[in-house]
Amino acid sequence: MSVRTLPLLFLNLGGEMLYVLDQRLRAQNIPGDKARKVLNDIISTMFNRKFMEELFKPQELYSKKALRTVYDRLAHASIMRLNQASMDKLYDLMTMAFKYQVLLCPRPKDVLLVTFNHLDSIKGFIQDSPTILHQVDETFRQLTEIYGNLSAGEFQMIRQTLLIFFQDLHIRVSTFLKDKVQNSNGRFVLPVSGPVPWGTEVPGVIRIFNDKGEEVKKTGFKHGGNYVAAQKEGAFELYGDRVLKLGTNMYSANRPVETHMSATSKNLASKTQENIAPNPLAKEELNFLARLMGGMEIKKTSGPEPGFRLNLFTTDEEEEHAALSRPEELSYEVINIQATQDQQRNEELARIMGEFEITEQPEITEQSTSKGDDLLAMMDRL
Amino acid sequence: MYRRERSIPLRGSAAALSNNLSVLQLPASDLMHFGVVHGPSAQILSSAPGGMPLAQRQLQVKVGVGVSPPLITQVHWCVLPFRVLLVLTSHRRIQMYESDGSLMVYWHALDSGDASSAQTLFARGIAASVHFICVGTWSGRILVFDIPAKGTNIVLNEELAGHQTPITDIATERAQGQDGVADMVTADDSGVLCVWRSGTVFTLLTRIPGFGVPCPSVQLWQGMVAAGYGNGQVRLYDATTGALHVQISAHARTICALDLAPEVGKLLSAAEDTFVHIWKLSRNPESGSIEVEHCHGECVSDTQLCGARFCDPSGCSFAVTGYDLAEILRFSSV
Numbered sequence: 001m002s003v004r005t006l007p008l009l010f011l012n013l014g015g016e017m018l019y020v021l022d023q024r025l026r027a028q029n030i031p032g033d034k035a036r037k038v039l040n041d042i043i044s045t046m047f048n049r050k051f052m053e054e055l056f057k058p059q060e061l062y063s064k065k066a067l068r069t070v071y072d073r074l075a076h077a078s079i080m081r082l083n084q085a086s087m088d089k090l091y092d093l094m095t096m097a098f099k100y101q102v103l104l105c106p107r108p109k110d111v112l113l114v115t116f117n118h119l120d121s122i123k124g125f126i127q128d129s130p131t132i133l134h135q136v137d138e139t140f141r142q143l144t145e146i147y148g149n150l151s152a153g154e155f156q157m158i159r160q161t162l163l164i165f166f167q168d169l170h171i172r173v174s175t176f177l178k179d180k181v182q183n184s185n186g187r188f189v190l191p192v193s194g195p196v197p198w199g200t201e202v203p204g205v206i207r208i209f210n211d212k213g214e215e216v217k218k219t220g221f222k223h224g225g226n227y228v229a230a231q232k233e234g235a236f237e238l239y240g241d242r243v244l245k246l247g248t249n250m251y252s253a254n255r256p257v258e259t260h261m262s263a264t265s266k267n268l269a270s271k272t273q274e275n276i277a278p279n280p281l282a283k284e285e286l287n288f289l290a291r292l293m294g295g296m297e298i299k300k301t302s303g304p305e306p307g308f309r310l311n312l313f314t315t316d317e318e319e320e321h322a323a324l325s326r327p328e329e330l331s332y333e334v335i336n337i338q339a340t341q342d343q344q345r346n347e348e349l350a351r352i353m354g355e356f357e358i359t360e361q362p363e364i365t366e367q368s369t370s371k372g373d374d375l376l377a378m379m380d381r382l
Numbered sequence: 383m384y385r386r387e388r389s390i391p392l393r394g395s396a397a398a399l400s401n402n403l404s405v406l407q408l409p410a411s412d413l414m415h416f417g418v419v420h421g422p423s424a425q426i427l428s429s430a431p432g433g434m435p436l437a438q439r440q441l442q443v444k445v446g447v448g449v450s451p452p453l454i455t456q457v458h459w460c461v462l463p464f465r466v467l468l469v470l471t472s473h474r475r476i477q478m479y480e481s482d483g484s485l486m487v488y489w490h491a492l493d494s495g496d497a498s499s500a501q502t503l504f505a506r507g508i509a510a511s512v513h514f515i516c517v518g519t520w521s522g523r524i525l526v527f528d529i530p531a532k533g534t535n536i537v538l539n540e541e542l543a544g545h546q547t548p549i550t551d552i553a554t555e556r557a558q559g560q561d562g563v564a565d566m567v568t569a570d571d572s573g574v575l576c577v578w579r580s581g582t583v584f585t586l587l588t589r590i591p592g593f594g595v596p597c598p599s600v601q602l603w604q605g606m607v608a609a610g611y612g613n614g615q616v617r618l619y620d621a622t623t624g625a626l627h628v629q630i631s632a633h634a635r636t637i638c639a640l641d642l643a644p645e646v647g648k649l650l651s652a653a654e655d656t657f658v659h660i661w662k663l664s665r666n667p668e669s670g671s672i673e674v675e676h677c678h679g680e681c682v683s684d685t686q687l688c689g690a691r692f693c694d695p696s697g698c699s700f701a702v703t704g705y706d707l708a709e710i711l712r713f714s715s716v
Binding site: 108160167170183188197200201205222223227 | 395502628632633634706
C-alpha cells in the first residue's frame with residue numbers, strides 16, 4: 001500500500017542478517033580477520049550507492065520469494081558460503097525478528113528508530129573502515145530526508161504494508177520462546193503493561209467539555225491494562241539515545257538460535273495455494289530484481305583467499321536433516337542465482353538463450369513470448 | 383457482561399487494516415453475514431445463529447491477465463432502501479456486487495489525476511446514504527454513486543472535496559424526522575472530520591480539524607460524531623456545531639474500529655492494544671451535552687485487533703477480527 005516501505009524492510013532485515021552471521025562466525029570460531037572481512041564485504045555491498053539509489057525509489061513491495069533472492073546474493077558477497085538449509089534458517093530468523101519488532105513498535109513512526117538501531121549496530125561492525133562508515137552515514141541522511149517529515153498517517157500505512165508482508169508467518173524461534181516473547185503456537189506476546197507510546201495518554205480517563213471548550217469534569221474507568229506514562233522520546237538524529245530496544249542485537253555468542261519447523265500454522269490452505277499456483281507476479285519481480293541487483297557490485301573473489309562454509313546449525317548432520325525435513329509450505333522456492341562473476345554468467349545466459357529457442361515453451365507462462373518469462377525460465381535452469 | 387461464543391473459522395487470516403470486519407444481518411432472516419479482508423482476497427461468509435458457518439465465497443479484484451490481484455482495503459455491505467449491495471475497495475478499483483457476492487454489478491477504475499509517483503491509488507471508506515453509496519479515495523475526494531432500485535445502471539454522481547489526505551472511514555445516519563435526507567461524516571489520515579448533509583447534492587455542514595493523528599474510524603448517532611484516533615483516543619463531537627464534548631483516553635494503541643448499536647446508543651471501540659471497550663452514549667436532556675459511560679472491557683490476548691462490529695442493533699452481541707487470526711471471535715451478553 002505504501003510505496004516507501006522497501007528501504008525500511010530491506011535495511012532492517014539486512015541488520016538482522018548481520019546480527020545472526022556475526023553470532024555464527026564467533027560460534028564457529030572463524031578467525032577474527034576473516035570474520036571482519038565477511039561482514040565488511042556484506043555491509044559495503046548493502047550500502048553501495050547505486051544499490052541504495054534503486055532501493056529508495058518509490059515502489060511496491062515484492063514477494064518474500066523475490067526479496068529472499070536479494071539476500072541470497074548479499075550473503076554470498078564475500079568468501080563465505082551458506083548451504084540452502086542454512087540460508088533458509090537465516091531468512092526465517094531475519095523475518096521473524098523484524099516481524100516481532102514491527103508488531104511491537106509503540107508508534108508506527110518508531111519503525112524508523114528500529115532502523116536507526118540497526119544502523120547504529122552496523123556502524124559498530126565496521127568501525128575501522130571509514131569508507132563504509134561514510135556510506136552508512138549517507139544512508140542515514142537519506143532516511144532522515146525521506147522519512148523525517150512523513151505524517152503519522154503515512155507511517156501507519158507503512159506499518160500496515162509491512163504487516164501484510166509478514167502475514168501468516170509463525171515460525172517459532174528458540175530465543176523468542178525462551179524469553180517468553182513468543183507463544184508455543186508461534187504468535188508473539190503483546191504485553192498490556194509498560195509505557196504507552198510517546199504522545200498517547202495512559203488509558204482510563206474520560207474528560208467532559210462545555211460549550212466554551214473548557215474541561216468541566218474528569219472521571220475514570222477501568223481499562224484492564226497496566227500502563228504507565230512514557231518517559232522520553234527516542235532520538236531521530238544521527239547520534240542519540242533511541243530509548244527503544246527493538247532492533248538492537250539480541251544475539252550473543254553463547255545463545256544457540258534454533259527455529260522450529262513443525263506445527264507452525266493450522267491454516268495451511270491459503271499458504272500452500274500461494275506456492276502451488278503459478279505466480280503471475282514473477283515477471284514484475286524479475287524486473288525489480290534485475291534493477292536492484294544490477295546496482296550490487298559483488299566483489300570478485302580474490303585469488304589466494306580461500307572461502308569457507310558457515311553453518312547456521314550446530315552440526316553438519318543437523319543442517320542436512322533440516323534440509324530434508326523442511327515442510328513444503330515453508331519452502332522459499334529460491335530462484336537460484338549462483339554468485340559467479342558477471343562475465344561468466346552472461347556467457348552462460350547467452351548459451352541457454354540459444355538452447356531455449358529450440359526447446360518447448362514452458363507450460364506455465366500465460367504470455368509466452370515476453371522477455372520477462374524467458375528470463376524466468378532461464379534462471380530456473382541456471 | 384459478555385461471554386465468548388463459538389468462533390467462526392476463516393479460510394485466510396485477517397489483514398492488518400482498519401475497519402476490517404463487516405456484518406450484515408437482514409431483519410427477515412436468521413442468517414448473519416460476515417466480510418473480512420485477507421489481503422489480495424476478501425472472504426464473505428454466512429453463518430447460522432449458533433455460529434455454524436454455512437456458505438463462504440472469496441472475492442478478488444481482477445485487473446488483467448498475468449497481473450496479480452491488487453490488495454483489497456475494505457469490504458462492506460451497503461443497505462439501501464430497495465436493495466443491499468456489497469462494496470469492495472482496493473488499489474486501483476471499486477467493485478460492487480449483489481449482497482451475497484455472487485454477481486458483480488458495477489466496477490469503477492480510480493482516476494490517477496495528479497498523483498505523484500510516491501502515491502498509491504486506492505479507495506477506502508464505504509457507506510450508504512439514502513440511495514447513494516459514498517466511497518473515499520487516496521486523494522481525499524469522496525465519490526458519490528447513485529444506485530438505482532435494481533439493475534446495473536449505477537452512475538458516479540458527484541465528487542466531494544473536503545479532505546486533502548487519504549480517506550479512512552465514512553459513516554452515515556438518516557437525518558432525524560426527515561425522509562430522504564441523511565447526515566454523513568467522513569474522516570481522513572490527518573484526523574480531519576467533515577460532516578455532510580446528503581440529498582441530490584451533498585452539502586458540507588461542519589469541518590472538525592485534526593491534531594496530527596489519523597482518525598481510522600468514525601461513527602454517527604443522533605447528531606453525535608464518535609471518532610477513534612491513532613493515539614488511542616475516542617472523541618465525541620456535536621455534529622452540528624463541531625464542538626468537542628467528550629475525550630476518552632480509551633486505548634494504548636491506535637483504534638482500528640468503531641461500531642454503533644443504534645437502538646440503545648452503545649459504542650464499540652477496538653484497538654491494536656488487544657482491547658475492546660463498550661460505551662453507552664447519551665444526551666443530557668437539560669444541557670444537551672453528550673455524556674458517556676464505560677460498560678465493558680474485553681482483552682483478546684496477544685491479538686492486534688483490526689475489525690469489530692455489533693451483530694445486532696441493540697448491542698447484545700459483537701464480533702472481532704485480529705491480524706494473523708484465521709477466525710472471527712464472537713461475544714454475546716449474559
